[in-house]
Amino acid sequence: MILNEEEQLILATVRQFLEKEVEPVAIEMEHRDEYPEDIVERMKEMGLFGANVPEAYGGQDLSYTVYAMIFEEIARVWMGLAGILGTHSVMCDVIARFGTQEQKQRFLPVLTRGEKRGAICLSEPEAGTDLQAIRTTAARKGDHYLINGSKMWITNGRRAEMLLILTKTDKDARPVYEGISTFIAEKGAPGLTISRDIDKLGYKGLETCELLFEDFRVPAENLIGGREGEGFKQVMTGLESERINVAARGLGVARAAFEEAIKYAQQRRTFGKPICEHQAIQLKLADMATKIEASRLLIYSAAEKKDRGERCDLEVGMAKLFATETAQECALEAMRVFGGNGYAKDFPVERYYRDAPLLIIGGGTNELQRLVIARNLLKKYSIRDS
Numbered sequence: 001m002i003l004n005e006e007e008q009l010i011l012a013t014v015r016q017f018l019e020k021e022v023e024p025v026a027i028e029m030e031h032r033d034e035y036p037e038d039i040v041e042r043m044k045e046m047g048l049f050g051a052n053v054p055e056a057y058g059g060q061d062l063s064y065t066v067y068a069m070i071f072e073e074i075a076r077v078w079m080g081l082a083g084i085l086g087t088h089s090v091m092c093d094v095i096a097r098f099g100t101q102e103q104k105q106r107f108l109p110v111l112t113r114g115e116k117r118g119a120i121c122l123s124e125p126e127a128g129t130d131l132q133a134i135r136t137t138a139a140r141k142g143d144h145y146l147i148n149g150s151k152m153w154i155t156n157g158r159r160a161e162m163l164l165i166l167t168k169t170d171k172d173a174r175p176v177y178e179g180i181s182t183f184i185a186e187k188g189a190p191g192l193t194i195s196r197d198i199d200k201l202g203y204k205g206l207e208t209c210e211l212l213f214e215d216f217r218v219p220a221e222n223l224i225g226g227r228e229g230e231g232f233k234q235v236m237t238g239l240e241s242e243r244i245n246v247a248a249r250g251l252g253v254a255r256a257a258f259e260e261a262i263k264y265a266q267q268r269r270t271f272g273k274p275i276c277e278h279q280a281i282q283l284k285l286a287d288m289a290t291k292i293e294a295s296r297l298l299i300y301s302a303a304e305k306k307d308r309g310e311r312c313d314l315e316v317g318m319a320k321l322f323a324t325e326t327a328q329e330c331a332l333e334a335m336r337v338f339g340g341n342g343y344a345k346d347f348p349v350e351r352y353y354r355d356a357p358l359l360i361i362g363g364g365t366n367e368l369q370r371l372v373i374a375r376n377l378l379k380k381y382s383i384r385d386s
């Protein structure tokens with residue numbers, strides 16, 4: 001992958017920041033489940049909250065390949081930190097692609113500077129994979145909409161100041177997706193309760209919440225794109241960029257696990273030699289490294305297709321599926337290489353093992369990715385018209 005000078009500089013700056021300012025504190029803050037306030041401030045200064053925003057609105061407008069590389073680097077050091085950026089950047093993507101000119105001008109510069117940060121509210125207690133089954137409604141009342149319902153698993157739900165909310169504006173529409181609309185809501189109006197922070201296995205340092213909307217008022221001009229019924233398409237496109245960032249996070253976690261494992265394997269000795277000289281350990285290292293390299297190539301290939309403006313749900317689905325399953329496998333294999341130490345909080349491997357499963361669930365489960373992949377393949381290889 002050939003990067004221009006500016007892209008190389010951006011990545012070098014991100015790596016240096018992670019090494020100097022995040023790595024030394026990541027383990028302890030993660031164990032305390034502490035929100036990294038100062039680190040987030042530095043990320044704002046570095047322009048990371050506008051990584052995928054067009055330059056016209058103050059953003060960096062980076063290619064998806066560089067965007068993926070940044071997520072890989074951050075997740076390699078602390079996956080939760082990548083989560084603070086992840087849903088925010090999906091919100092930026094949806095507004096930049098589908099927002100009206102007025103919405104882009106009003107929201108993107110503020111999001112880019114990180115003055116306000118975004119969360120995406122799609123999932124509900126009764127609807128995650130099947131997003132068309134959402135029950136949250138938005139009813140028009142003159143110059144505003146009233147939103148009612150509840151959203152579940154909302155990452156950044158407490159600290160984000162702007163919410164992208166998927167709603168039903170027409171419960172009887174057929175097909176169902178034509179009754180779905182998306183809104184940008186700024187916190188402050190009455191009717192929104194953050195009902196709880198969900199206690200999680202991993203993905204620590206940032207909050208994941210349940211949100212309750214009761215006659216929550218959103219101005220009509222905040223309907224994304226200005227037309228009802230477009231929300232499902234907008235969110236599905238936004239999820240392509242989320243799957244690239246989730247895949248890249250998988251790559252970051254897998255790489256971290258591998259790097260720890262290959263280092264430890266050269267230090268730890270059993271039966272008179274370093275464990276890396278036992279063939280059983282070598283097989284693990286070889287498999288981990290091969291799958292990591294394959295993940296990287298799948299991610300870059302999907303990102304390039306997205307940069308060309310082509311439909312890429314097949315490629316993005318493959319990248320997300322493979323890279324995140326690889327993260328899960330590498331985290332477990334690293335734990336085996338570490339033996340008992342892999343299970344101890346003194347070493348980082350147990351953290352990778354707790355962080356990796358979210359990646360196979362979030363951004364659309366890997367079961368769903370397989371369905372999307374198969375659907376695309378059946379279309380591509382259809383024998384109906386031949």
Ligand SMILES: Cc1cc2nc3c(=O)[nH]c(=O)nc-3n(C[C@H](O)[C@H](O)[C@H](O)COP(=O)(O)OP(=O)(O)OC[C@H]3O[C@@H](n4cnc5c(N)ncnc54)[C@H](O)[C@@H]3O)c2cc1C
Nearest residue numbers: 120121122123127128129153154155362363364365367368
């Ligand atoms: C830590 C965390 C953070 C999250 N952050 C956010 C966020 O910021 N915003 C947001 O909107 N959501 C968020 N989510 C929600 C996440 O997107 C959903 O959990 C995910 O989409 C799965 O939905 P579900 O949990 O309702 O599972 P379900 O949809 O109930 O699925 C349960 C199981 O059934 C399988 N399944 C479902 N349908 C099919 C089918 N047709 N064929 C085969 N298998 C199927 C699924 O793959 C899964 O294995 C987050 C989740 C977690 C755990």
